[in-house]
Amino acid sequence: MISHKHKCIFIHIPKCAGTTIKYLLFPDEVISWKDVDYDKLHGWCPERNFFMQHATAHQLLETGLVSEEVWNSYCKFTFVRNPWDRAVSDYFWMMNDRKVKDSFKNYLLKQGRFKAILNDKSKLYYRGDHTIPQTDFFDTEGHLKMDFIGRFENFNEDLALICKRIGLMNTTNLHINKSKKKKVHYSNYYTKELMTVFNQFYKNDIEQFDYQFEDNKERFFNLKKSLGFYA
Numbered sequence: 001m002i003s004h005k006h007k008c009i010f011i012h013i014p015k016c017a018g019t020t021i022k023y024l025l026f027p028d029e030v031i032s033w034k035d036v037d038y039d040k041l042h043g044w045c046p047e048r049n050f051f052m053q054h055a056t057a058h059q060l061l062e063t064g065l066v067s068e069e070v071w072n073s074y075c076k077f078t079f080v081r082n083p084w085d086r087a088v089s090d091y092f093w094m095m096n097d098r099k100v101k102d103s104f105k106n107y108l109l110k111q112g113r114f115k116a117i118l119n120d121k122s123k124l125y126y127r128g129d130h131t132i133p134q135t136d137f138f139d140t141e142g143h144l145k146m147d148f149i150g151r152f153e154n155f156n157e158d159l160a161l162i163c164k165r166i167g168l169m170n171t172t173n174l175h176i177n178k179s180k181k182k183k184v185h186y187s188n189y190y191t192k193e194l195m196t197v198f199n200q201f202y203k204n205d206i207e208q209f210d211y212q213f214e215d216n217k218e219r220f221f222n223l224k225k226s227l228g229f230y231a
Contacts, residue, residue, distance in 0.1 A: 015081065109197070118130075133205050
């Protein structure tokens with residue numbers, strides 16, 4: 001997304017509090033993914049076959065959505081998240097958004113009922129951009145480097161910093177779409193098999209952002225019986 005008013009470019013990695021950022025940048029506007037808005041770089045672009053709000057830095061420049069002049073003069077920022085936690089959050093979001101129900105394993109492997117949703121880039125229902133490693137959205141060094149990288153786990157404090165930097169009004173403890181329900185810890189959804197697959201695919205995220213897997217499996221229920229196909 002881009003705000004010419006605040007002269008900033010937000011690289012929106014899915015499931016990293018992007019809805020809250022969108023609200024702060026455009027508080028008086030209702031912006032839907034179904035509407036194509038080239039001024040804000042939001043919505044599905046049929047010419048490029050991707051959602052502009054989830055475009056990588058490379059895509060923005062390569063496809064001409066952002067000029068070199070604007071890229072060099074605007075403040076570029078993003079938020080990253082623990083990759084294991086992010087995947088579980090996206091898994092549940094995906095089932096709700098696409099009205100499908102299948103295992104976490106099939107989500108990670110992009111198979112079963114998630115196969116078309118996560119693989120077919122030519123369709124409007126495509127959500128495969130949600131599974132792209134976070135490190136693919138920007139570079140940690142060089143031309144596509146961000147000016148500020150916030151952490152989902154430190155969202156309010158980091159949001160205050162970026163708001164101050166771009167002259168944006170910050171609302172304390174504003175986090176839209178944050179679930180108020182007690183969630184099962186993400187570690188419950190990973191078997192040894194899935195951990196091997198996941199750690200290999202998201203190796204750069206884990207290493208470059210220095211995230212650790214927190215094993216907090218809740219043993220007050222039988223995991224296989226309670227979570228069934230999620231494991």
